Amino acid sequence: xxxxxxxxxxxxxxxxxxxxxxxxxxxxxxxxxxxxxxxxxxxxxxxxxxxxxxxxxxxxxxxxxxxxxxxxxxxxxxxxxxxxxxxxxxxxxxxxxxxxxxxxxxxxxxxxxxxxxxxxxxxxxxxxxxxxxxxxxxxxxxxxxxxxxxxxxxxxxxxxxxxxxxxxxxxxxxxxxxxxxxxxxxxxxxxxxxxxxxxxxxxxxxxxxxxxxxxxxxxxxxxxxxxxxxxxxxxxxxxxxxxxxxxxxxxxxxxxxxxxxxxxxxxxxxxxxxxxxxxxxxxxxxxxxxxxxxxxxxxxxxxxxxxxxxxxxxxxxxxxxxxxxxxxxxxxxxxxxxxxxxxxxxxxxxxxxxxxxxxxxxxxxxxxxxxxxxxxxxxxxxxxxxxxxxxxxxxxxxxxxxxxxxxxxxxxxxxxxxxxxxxxxxxxx
Amino acid sequence: xxxxxxxxxxxxxxxxxxxxxxxxxxxxxxxxxxxxxxxxxxxxxxxxxxxxxxxxxxxxxxxxxxxxxxxxxxxxxxxxxxxxxxxxxxxxxxxxxxxxxxxxxxxxxxxxxxxxxxxxxxxxxxxxxxxxxxxxxxxxxxxxxxxxxxxxxxxxxxxxxxxxxxxxxxxxxxxxxxxxxxxxxxxxxxxxxxxxxxxxxxxxxxxxxxxxxxxxxxxxxxxxxxxxxxxxxxxxxxxxxxxxxxxxxxxxxxxxxxxxxxxxxxxxxxxxxxxxxxxxxxxxxxxxxxxxxxxxxxxxxxxxxxxxxxxxxxxxxxxxxxxxxxxxxxxxxxxxxxxxxxxxxxxxxxxxxxxxxxxxxxxxxxxxxxxxxxxxxxxxxxxxxxxxxxxxxxxxxxxxxxxx
Numbered sequence: 001x002x003x004x005x006x007x008x009x010x011x012x013x014x015x016x017x018x019x020x021x022x023x024x025x026x027x028x029x030x031x032x033x034x035x036x037x038x039x040x041x042x043x044x045x046x047x048x049x050x051x052x053x054x055x056x057x058x059x060x061x062x063x064x065x066x067x068x069x070x071x072x073x074x075x076x077x078x079x080x081x082x083x084x085x086x087x088x089x090x091x092x093x094x095x096x097x098x099x100x101x102x103x104x105x106x107x108x109x110x111x112x113x114x115x116x117x118x119x120x121x122x123x124x125x126x127x128x129x130x131x132x133x134x135x136x137x138x139x140x141x142x143x144x145x146x147x148x149x150x151x152x153x154x155x156x157x158x159x160x161x162x163x164x165x166x167x168x169x170x171x172x173x174x175x176x177x178x179x180x181x182x183x184x185x186x187x188x189x190x191x192x193x194x195x196x197x198x199x200x201x202x203x204x205x206x207x208x209x210x211x212x213x214x215x216x217x218x219x220x221x222x223x224x225x226x227x228x229x230x231x232x233x234x235x236x237x238x239x240x241x242x243x244x245x246x247x248x249x250x251x252x253x254x255x256x257x258x259x260x261x262x263x264x265x266x267x268x269x270x271x272x273x274x275x276x277x278x279x280x281x282x283x284x285x286x287x288x289x290x291x292x293x294x295x296x297x298x299x300x301x302x303x304x305x306x307x308x309x310x311x312x313x314x315x316x317x318x319x320x321x322x323x324x325x326x327x328x329x330x331x332x333x334x335x336x337x338x339x340x341x342x343x344x345x346x347x348x349x350x351x352x353x354x355x356x357x358x359x360x361x362x363x364x365x366x367x368x369x370x371x372x373x374x375x376x377x378x379x380x381x382x383x384x385x386x387x388x389x390x391x392x393x394x395x396x397x398x399x400x401x402x403x404x405x406x407x408x409x410x411x412x413x414x415x416x417x418x419x420x421x422x423x424x425x426x427x428x429x
Numbered sequence: 430x431x432x433x434x435x436x437x438x439x440x441x442x443x444x445x446x447x448x449x450x451x452x453x454x455x456x457x458x459x460x461x462x463x464x465x466x467x468x469x470x471x472x473x474x475x476x477x478x479x480x481x482x483x484x485x486x487x488x489x490x491x492x493x494x495x496x497x498x499x500x501x502x503x504x505x506x507x508x509x510x511x512x513x514x515x516x517x518x519x520x521x522x523x524x525x526x527x528x529x530x531x532x533x534x535x536x537x538x539x540x541x542x543x544x545x546x547x548x549x550x551x552x553x554x555x556x557x558x559x560x561x562x563x564x565x566x567x568x569x570x571x572x573x574x575x576x577x578x579x580x581x582x583x584x585x586x587x588x589x590x591x592x593x594x595x596x597x598x599x600x601x602x603x604x605x606x607x608x609x610x611x612x613x614x615x616x617x618x619x620x621x622x623x624x625x626x627x628x629x630x631x632x633x634x635x636x637x638x639x640x641x642x643x644x645x646x647x648x649x650x651x652x653x654x655x656x657x658x659x660x661x662x663x664x665x666x667x668x669x670x671x672x673x674x675x676x677x678x679x680x681x682x683x684x685x686x687x688x689x690x691x692x693x694x695x696x697x698x699x700x701x702x703x704x705x706x707x708x709x710x711x712x713x714x715x716x717x718x719x720x721x722x723x724x725x726x727x728x729x730x731x732x733x734x735x736x737x738x739x740x741x742x743x744x745x746x747x748x749x750x751x752x753x754x755x756x757x758x759x760x761x762x763x764x765x766x767x768x769x770x771x772x773x774x775x776x777x778x779x780x781x782x783x784x785x786x787x788x789x790x791x792x793x794x795x796x797x798x799x800x801x802x803x804x805x806x807x808x809x810x811x812x813x814x815x816x817x818x819x820x821x822x823x824x825x826x827x828x829x830x831x832x833x
Contacts, residue, residue, distance in 0.1 A: 034551035041550045048552045181457075253458040257465060267814040268807045269771035275789055275806070279799040283479045284472045364568035371570075371778060378570055382778075395582055399575035403567045410566035 062086045062396070072390035090391045091401055094380075098401070101220015101375050102384050108212055111149045112223050118142060118149075119230065127416065129423075143234075150219070150227065152211035160198030167194040180336035216294040220375035222405055228294075228376075229363035232301040236362075237355075239302065240309030241348075245339065247310065248317055258310070265307035270365050273300040278372040297369055305362045312358055316351035317343065349424055356417035360410045367406075377402055476800075491796045492517070498791050500782045502698050513792050520787035521809065527705055527783065528770040534709040535769060536762070539716025546721050557717070564714035569772050572711050577703040577779045584608040587690050603683050605691055610698040612684035612691045622678040629668040636660045700781035704773065712769045716762060723758035724750070756828050763821050767814055774810070784809055 022028055035045045065085030069092065070076040076087035091098070100112050122142035125135035144158035168191030175183035202208075219227065246258035265273070277296040285291055320343065328338030348355075370379030381398045385391050391398075446456045480486060492514040499509050504522045507515055546557040564572070587607050590598065599605045605612040618626075643654040672679065684694030727750050735749040776783040777790055784806060793802045 034549065037549065041548075044548070044550050044553050048550075048556050051556070052552075251454050251458050251461075254461050257461065263815070264811065267811040269774040269785075269810055271774045271777070271785060272789065272803060272806050272810065275793075275799075275803050279793070280803055283476050283800060285479075286475055287478050287482055360566070364566075367568040367570045368775070371775070378568070378574065382574065393582070395575065395578040399571060399578065402571050403563075403575070406567045406571065407563060411562060414566065 066397075068092050073392065073394055074390075086397050087394050088397055090385065090394045090397055094385055094391070097221060097380055097384065098377060099221045100223050101218065101380060103218035103220060103375075104214060105212065105218075108152075108214065111152075111211065115146050115149045116223070116226070118145065119226075127420075148211065150214070151216065152213040154202055154205065154207065155209040155211075156198075156202035156205055160202050161195060163198060164191040164195035167191055180334070216292050219294065221380055222377040224369070224374065224376040225363070225366045228298065228301060228366040228369065229359075231298055232305055232366075233359045233362055235298075235302045236304075236306035236309050239306035241313055241344070243306060243310035244313035244317060247314055262307045262310050265304055266311065270301070270304050270368055271371060273304055274368060274372050276300060293372075293374065297372075297374070301362070301366070304365075305358060308358045308361075309355060312351045312354035313347060315354060316347035316349075319350050320346055352424065353417055353421060356413060360413050363410060363413075364406065377405065485797075487800060488798075489801055491792075491798050491801070494796075496792065497795065500787060502701060502782055513788075513796070516792060517784060517788040517805070520782060520784035523781065523787075524770070524773055524776075524783040524785075527701060527708070527773050527776065527781070528766075530705050531708040531712065531769050531773065532766045534705070535712040535716055535765070538709060538713035540720050542713060542717035543720030543724070546717060547724060561714045561717050564711055565718075569707065569711045570775055570778060573704055573707040573775055573779055576707045577700065580699055580703045581608045587686070590686050590691075599684075603681070603694075605684055605686075607691070608699060609690075610696055610700075611702060613695045613697065614681040614683050615693070615695045617680050617682050619678045619680065621675040624675055625668060625671050625678060628671045632663050632667045635663045635667075639663060698781070700776070700779040704776050704779055704781050708769050708772055711772075712765055715765050715768075719758055719761050719765065723754040726757045727753045759828075760821060760825060763817060763824075767817055770813060771810060 019025070023032065036042045061084040063086065065080075065083060066088045067076050067079060067085065068088045070079060070087065070089040071093065073087055073090070076089055080087075096106065096109060100109055104112065119142065121135075122139040125131045125133070125139055141162070144162045148155055148158045168187040171190040172183045172187035175186045243258050243262060246254050247262065249255055274297065277300040278293070281296050281300075282291065324342055324346065325338070328342040331338075333341065367376060367378045369376050370382060373379070373383075375383060381402060385398065386394075441452075445452045493512050495510050496513045496516040497509050498516070500507055500516060500519050502523060503519045504526060505519060507519050542557050542560060546554050546561065548554050548557075584607055587605075587609060590605065590607075603614045639659060640656055643656050646652040646654055682693050684691045684696070686692075731749055731753065732745055735745040740748065773783060774785040774789075777786045780786070782790075788802050789806045793799055796802070
C-alpha cells in the first residue's frame, strides 16, 4: 500500500498550460514595452501622438480637399471659398513645364519621355547583377542614343562618335599586351582620328535621319536635373578613380597636382564653380568659341563631384591592407594589372556607400543651376510658374511637389545602396 | 664563394626612360608637368587675348571705388558711398553670422534628434527617422526657398499689429514675429556696463577653473566636489550683484509699432531667419545620423563594465560613453559645419546679402570684374575650409588612441 492512498487528492496528470497574462502578450505587451514603459516614455508618446495628430489635421484636409482641374489660383480660391484644400491644379496645368521646362517644343516631349524609359533600361543591368549581361551592350549604346534623342540633329553625329570610341577600344586591345600606357595613347589617337574624319561625313549630311534639333538652353524642368545628375555622376566616376589613384601614387608631381585639385574643389562651394561656368570660363577658351552654358555647367559639376568621389575612393584604397598591394606585386603584375584585377575591385566595393552618398548629394546639388538662371525644376517654380499671373502665390503645392520628386529619387537610391551593401557583404558574420 | 646578387652596373640608355621602372617614373612626371604647363599657358594665352579683345585688365583697384548699392542686413557701418571692399566685408560678416548661428542650432537639434532616434519608444524613434530621411533626401535649396515663401505668407504683416482690432499681437510686449522678420529687444549698454560684462566673462572663466580644480581634487585626492550647483551659482550671482551695484547700467530697447512698421530693437530679416532655419534643420538631419552612429559605436560592454564598477548612470555617460562617442562624432560633425558654411552661399536665392550676394552678386554685376571677384570669393571659402581642416587634423591627432 503506497502512501498516496491516504492523501485525499493527488493530481496524476499535468494541468494544461495557462495563457500568459493579457498584459504580457501581443499588442498590449508591445504597447507597454515600446510606448508606455515609464512615465517619461508615456509623456513622449503622448507628445508624439499630439504632433502627428496636428500634422495630419493640417495635411489631410489640404490634400483630400484639393482641386486638380481649375485653370488659375483665383478660380481655385473661389471654389474653395475659405475651406481648407490645396490648389493642385497648378501641377496638372503646368505638368509638362515642371517636367520638361517651358521652351522644349511640346510636340517633341515624347523624346524626353522615351529617354527616361530607356535610361531605366540602361541603368538596370548596372544596378542588378542578376539581369542578363547582354543588356550591358544597350547600356553602352544608351549615351549616344540619349544624346541624339535629347538634342536632335542627324543620327550620324552620335554614330561617328560611337565609331570613334569603338576604334579606340580596338586599338587599345591590340596594343594592350605591349604596355598599358602605349595602348591608352594609341586608343586615344585612333579614336580622335576616326571622330575627326567622321566629322566631315556627318557635317555634310546633316539631314540624314534627323530629329528636330533642340538647343540646350531650351532644356529644363526636372528632366534637366536628371540629365545633369546622370551625366555628371557617370563622367565623374572614372575621373574620380584616376584622381584617387594619382593622390596615392609615389610620383610626387602627379600626386601634388591631384592633391591641389581635390582640396581646391572641395574647399569652395559649388555655387562659385557655377559662377565660374557662367561668367569666367568663357575667358579661358579660344576667342570666338561659343560654348554652350549647359556644357560648361556639366564640366564644372563633373569636376566638383569627381573631387568628392576621389576622396571616397581614396578612403577605400586606404582601407585595403597593404598585403593586397604586396601580393599583387609578388605575382609579377604591373601597376595597371594589379589595380584592375586586385586593388580596385576591392576598394570600389568598400567605397560603394560613400559613392552613393556623393551621387545623392550631387543630384540634390543640380538644383543650384537655378541660381545661374537655368530653368530646372526649382528654376521653373521660382521663375515662370510663380511669376505668372494665374499661379502667383501657390507655394505649398509647388514646393511639396518638388520635395516629393526629390525625396522619391534620393530615398530610393539610398535604399538601393543599403541593399547592395548587404549583397556584397561576403565576409562571414 | 662570390655573391651573385651584385647587379651588373649598366650604363644609362635612352630606352631605360620607358622600360626601366626607376627612370620611367621620371618620364611620367616630366610628361605630366609638361602637359600641365602647356595647359596653363594655353589658358593664360586665351585669357590674355580675350581680355585684350574686351579692353579689360586684371586689377583690384575697383575694390576702392564706391559701391553705390545698399545692403539692408549689416553688422558694421555701411552706406552706398562705402567702397566695394567695405561691401565685401559686410558680406563676409553676414556669411559668418548665419554660419555661426546655423552651426549652433543645427548641433542642438541634431543631438536632440539623434538621441531620440535611439530611444526605445517606438513612435518617437520612427518620427525622428521620418524627419531625418525627409530632410536629408531633399535639396537644401528647396528647403530654403520653401521656408522663405511660407514664412512670408503665413506670419502676420506689421499692419496686422495696428489699430484697435489688431489681428496679431506682440509676444510679452517685446517680441514681434512678422512676415518681414522678427523684432527683438536690444540691450543698450550705458556707462558702467563694461564692468558688468567683464564680471560676467570672469565668472564664466571662474566656472571653467572651478571644474578643473574639482577634477584635479578627484584624481589626486579622491575628493568628490559638487560641480553643478556651484557652477550655476558662479554663473548668476556675481553678474547680478554687479548689475545692481553699478545701478542697472544695461537696459533693453523694445521694438514698438510706429507708423506702418516697427522701430527700435533688433530687426532680424525674414531672409536671415529662413536661411538660418533651413540650414539648421537640413544640417541637423545629417548631424543626427552622426550622433546616432557615434553612440552606437560605443559597445554595450563599456556601459556594463562601468556599471559593474559602481558608477551612477550620469557618471557612466560623462566618464565612459561620451568620451568614446565624441571621438567618432566630432570629425564628421566639423565637416558638416563646413558644409553648412558652404551651403550658406545659397543665401543669394533669398536675397540675404552674404559674401556671394555682395561680392559675387552686385559688385560683380556692377563692375563686370568677373575673374577678380570670383577669385576673391573662392579664396575666402578656401581659407575657411583649409583652416578648419587644419584645426581638425590637430584635434584628430590629439584624440588619437595612444597605444602603450
